[in-house]
Each structure stands twice: as C-alpha cells, then as structure tokens.
Amino acid sequence: MATLEPALSLRGDRRVRRRRIVNRAAEWLATIAALAAVAVLGIVVWSIAKRGAGDLSWGFLTKSLPLFGQPGGGIAPLIVGSAILVGIATAIALPVGVCIAVFLQEFASPRVRAPIQLVVDLMNGLPSIVIGIFVFGLLVYGHPENGLAGAYGLAIVMLPLITRATQEVLRLVPSAQREGALALGASRWRTVVGITLPSALGGILTGTVLAVARAAGETAPLLFATSIYANTVQWDPRHAMPNIPVQIFIWSESPDPADHKRAWASALVLMLFVLVTSLVARAAFVRSRRKLSR
C-alpha cells in the first residue's frame, strides 16, 4: 500500500523547532512570574501567621486591652471599635457611592460624566495619609479625638471603590433590559430602581465587601482622628474609638516585647479578616456575573 508523502514535511524544520522553544520558554517565564506573586503573598501570610498564631486564643479575642506593662489582655475593644468605625463608614459611603454610580451610568450626559468620573478616579488615588490630615484639620483640630471623624476618613477611602464597583456592575446590565422597561412606559428612574439596580445588587454587595476589607486595614485616616483611647470597649463614636490598625502601630513602637507579640497576633486577625472577606466577595461576584450575562 502506497503512502502519500506530504508535500510539506509535517515534522517541522529548524524554524519550527526554534518557535517551539521560544513558546516553551515564554510559558515557563509566565508560570514563574505567577508563582513569584503567589510566593510573596504566601511569605507575608506565613510570616505573620508564624509570629502571631501563638498568641491567638479565644481569650485574646474577648478580653480588654492590657494596661501598660501588664501581661495577658485581649483585643476585644479593638475589634468592636474597628467594626463600629467601618460600619459607620459603610453607612455613609454605600448610599453615596451607589447614587454617584447610578448618576454617572444612567443619567449623566457625556459632557457631565467625564469630569465627575475623573474626580472619582482621583479620589481613588488619594494617599490615605492626606485623607488623615484633611480629616484631622477639618474635624478634629480644636476638638477632642472622636471616632466619627475617623469614620468619615474611612468613608472617603471606601467611596471611590464602591462607586467604581457599582459602575462596573451597572454597565454589565444589558441595555436591552433598560429598553424593555422604557418601552413599557416606565420613566427613567423607575427603570433604574426596578430593573437596573436589582440586577446589579450582587455586584454592589461584592464591591462593598471589598471596600470594607480595605477600610478595615486603613491606618492613616485614623491616626490623627482616633488614636488616643481607653483600653476598654467603647460604644460611643463621639469619643475616640480603639481600632486594630492604629493599635498595631502603637504596639510596634513599644519597648515591651509582649506588645510586639500582640501586634503580630492582631495583624494576623486583621489579615485573616481581609483574606476571608476578599475570597467571599470574589465568589459572590463571579456568581452574580454569571447570572447577569445570559
């Protein structure tokens, strides 16, 4: 049985072999880069965990801050304080951010949208220390330190994140949906409230959760606003509120090695919180995106 010799050799000549080598090398390079990134995260997580895990205990999470020099104690006030600060910040940033995003995506004409969009993006890049000083100068100078001012600072950090995330999800809502609603005789804002926003809810939630994770770790806005506080749980935001990031800073400056250990442990708590919320947010976003893009 005669076999046909292909006119072109399918085996490949030197050029093809070189191409293959280059291809393989590029693949390897990309893989190594990815591994490096993962490695960095891994090193950070591991080193914090190694230093902080030892002190982590249920008591650590529930007791009040130790008095200077005393052993033991816990970070319960810090957890409560951070939660309240972030809670207030979210309560401010979420509605404002969503409204800005809705305005930009649904109502603004291109001429109005461009400058406002620019402002939001600039806000995103605002250094957190600048936010801290601004909040200090506006709200704290001449008054006692208070948690509210810190919360405002955190809100400024969260606002562009929530706005951006909301904008992205609003963009994902197919325009066919809006057209369908308009064709039924619904007004523009009814369409937004009844059709567009509900579809975007998943993404808005995700964006908020990510902003929360970010705000929980922001130190600079709180540094001048709420860094001098008592060592027990504080519920009233009009007073200075204890919070995790500032306390980590304070402890790291302390001569007492026990404070250093506490700092590592608190850092671990904070990091775990950020990791978990980021993962949950990511999963929720992927699910909501799948639901929208049919």
Add this chain to the structure above:
Amino acid sequence: MTEEGNVHQTVTMPPMRPVDVAERQEAEPQARDTVFDIQGLTARYGTNVAIKDVNLEIYRNLITAVIGPSGCGKSTFIRCINRMNDDVPSFRLDGRVLYHGVDLYGDGVDPVEVRRRIGMVFQKPNPFPKTIYDNVAWAPRVLGLKKELDERVEKALRSAALWDEVKDRLKRSALSLSGGQQQRLCIARAIAIEPEVVLLDEPASALDPIATASIEELMHDLKRDYTIVIVTHNMQQAARVADRTAFFSLEVDDSGRAGVLVEYDETSKLFTAPSDKRTEDYVTGRFG
C-alpha cells in the same frame, strides 16, 4: 400509472372543512379608522438622514408590515412612532407623527405617556431577571394599575398564548423559558398595560421556525384588540402575516443615502402586482 418499483401510496386527508361563507364575509369590515397619520417624516442622526419624507397612514386593528433591505431605516421608522429614538443623543425629527390627531413630538407631550399607549417588543427577547409573574406584573404596578393584578397577568398571558404553559410555574425565573416562550412573555408584558398599539421590531428573527410560527399565529389573534406594526426582514413573513405592507428602500443622491417609502398597499397587491419596479425587484429577490 406506476413505474417499475415505484409504489404510489395514497395519503389520508380529512374531508373538506365546512366554512360559513356569510360569516367570513361579515368579518372583514370595509371602513378603517386611522390610528397614525405620518406626514413628511424625516429622521436624522446628526448629519445622516436615516429616513426621508415618509407619508403614510396606519389603520386600526390591522397588521401593517414594514419591509425593505438592510439599512433602509425600517427600525428607525418604527422607533419614531413611540419615541424610542429620544435617547439617542444626535437624533432629530422633522415632520409630524399624528396619533389620533395629536402630534407625538409636539410641545408638552410626555414620551412616557406615549409609550404607555404604544408598546414595543424587540428582536431579541429581553425578559427581566425576575419571575414570570413579576415580569408581567412589574409595569402595571409601576404605572399604578395595582387592582386585580392577578387577573391582569392571567389575561395578558392568555392573550399571548402562554398561560397554559406557565400557569403552574409563575414563580419560576423567566430566564428558564425557551426562546419562543420568552418572546411570548415579552408580548404578554407589553399588552399587560393595555396599550392601543403594539410595535414589533423583527420579533421572530432570533427564533426557530416553530417558535416563529407561534408568534405569527399570535399576531393574527392580537389584531382583534390591538393595532400592530411589525418590522421584518423576512418577506415571506410579511406576506403571511400582514394586511398592509410598506416597502422602504434606499435612495442615493448627492447628499448621501436615505431610506424612503416606495410603496404602501394591501399585502396581496404588493406581492402579486406591485406598482413600483423597485418593489417588484425586491419582492422577487432580483435585488436586495
């Protein structure tokens, strides 16, 4: 008369169906009310003229089809009728679109009110990501028609020939329906607010032949209660479904290309003996 090996089998056919001739003749009223009187309609996007100087009347309880080659302005035309072009930034309209004598583009006319009376169904089915019930009930709720909502939803779904298929799963997501069902849901949604006119922009072009046939059947039923205008690029569909057909074509002159109305007549006349050569060329497939 069989050839070698060729067995002719007889087909069983049911006997002739009796038709009440008198009743059929009575069902075709001669006089027609005018719903839309379109005068000198010229629509522009910026400097591009999409359609130029369109004059025609659309009559009540008829299906009027708009056909023509791609880019001749059929969609633009139909969207002018319910002011859906308003959201396009560079859109400009000259001429008058009289709806029962009232110019839809006149001062003080609210586009939202216009669309309440003149509904639209789009090419690709676009149900809301809500339950089947909520899809139909949303607009009535929003527009304040909250009384007897259940009855309203059922009536709309029945009119859209969808009730029997979904009555046991009204609370399921609308996205779980097939393409043809989704499109019928969009039709039900549109008629739930009891408009006078329903505009359909290529409603079956995204559907398979069986779903298409069900939509066409539906239109025959709907025209009893509504006035229907349908844009279609499928000539045979217009031939099957429409009472009157408008043929648009592109006219090229020194100022550019614009869509113009070439011929507008009873469908059977347009497809057996069109008056304009351009129409003849288009429907016989010699061009376009």
Add this chain to the structure above:
Amino acid sequence: MRVTFQEELDQLEASLQEEGALVLRVLRGALNALAQRDVELADEVIAFDDDVDRLYLEIEEGIQSLLARQTPVAIDLRLVLAMLHTNLHLERMADYSVTIAKLTKLVADVEPDPMLLQSLEDMGERAEEMIRVALDSLANRDLGAAESLVDLDELIDRSNRRFVERVVEIVAEPGLREWVLRMVLVSRTLERIGDHAVDIGEQVAYLLTAEFREFTDASHPERA
C-alpha cells in the same frame, strides 16, 4: 440575484414552447391524415400524443416543485400560473388532435365531399395559426399579439359558418350521412382548439397586465 431560480423559470418556459411545437406537429399530422384518409398516419398521431403527455407531466411537476421551493411572487408568480394554464391548454389541444385522428380512422373508407373537406382544412389552418400566434405572444411577451387572437378566432367562426351551410346542403345524401356526422364533430373539435388558443392569449394578457380578462366572445362584442 436568484440565478438558479431564473434558470429554472427559463427551463420551464422552454419546455412549454417545446410542447407547443409538438402540438403543432400533432395537429398537422391529424389534418393531413384527415385530408389524405391516411389510417397509418392517424395511428402515428395517436401514438405521438404520448410524447405530449410526457412533456405535460414533466412541466406540471416542474411547476409544483418551483412553487414549493421558491415561493415566486409578483411577476414570477403570474408567469408560473400562466405556464400552468398554458400547459393544460396545450395538452387539451393535443387530445383534440387525437380525437380528429380517431374520427378520421372511423370513416376512412368513405369518399369525402371536397367542399366540406376544404372548409375543414381552412379551419385547421386557422387553428394552427392561432396556436403559433399564442405561443409567440407568450415567448415575446406581446400583448398586441395575444389580443389579436380574438380576431383570428373570428376567422374560424366564418369558416365554420361556410361549413354548416355545406352540411345542410349535403346531409340528405345517404352514403355521406355518417361521414358528415363525424365531420361535424371534427369541426367542433377544431373550434375548441381555437378556443384554447384564445385562452392562452388571455393568460399572456394576465401575465402582462396583472388583470385577468375574458377576451370578447361572440356574445359580448362591445367589451373589446
């Protein structure tokens, strides 16, 4: 556009004209057989009708297939319908020619009356001419030619009147009686062939004007 479709239409029309040519041959054969009392020729004519029938079926099926697959509209539809009717008229004309051949066979042994025979020949030639004009009017899309068929039909009527006068004169002769009866049928048949040619003309007029109109017949001379 639609080149395949156009080719199909052209093919069908060509087949139709071919059928027309066959019909003319069949008719000529029958007329010759009649004039020459040629029984063999008459048999050939009868056999030849099968060819016409075969072409008739072919065209019928071709039209059916075209309608199902191509959904012709407007002028294409009118052409297809005109071809459908013309096909039928042509097939009928061939059948009538066969009738003439059969009648010829029945009385081939009788000595014919020359005057009567001459009238029949005249009528036959008129019929042939009408078939030619009808086929040409279709091929050339000639409305004038189609409408002229009415006048040609008038000529057949005149020949027929002379025929009847002669029949009245000789019907009493005993030896010719059966022959005369048969010849009356032949003349009737030739008239019908003429009518079918006029019908083809009506189809051509319908094709060109999109209006179906019965051409004037003897009973309505004003409706020209």
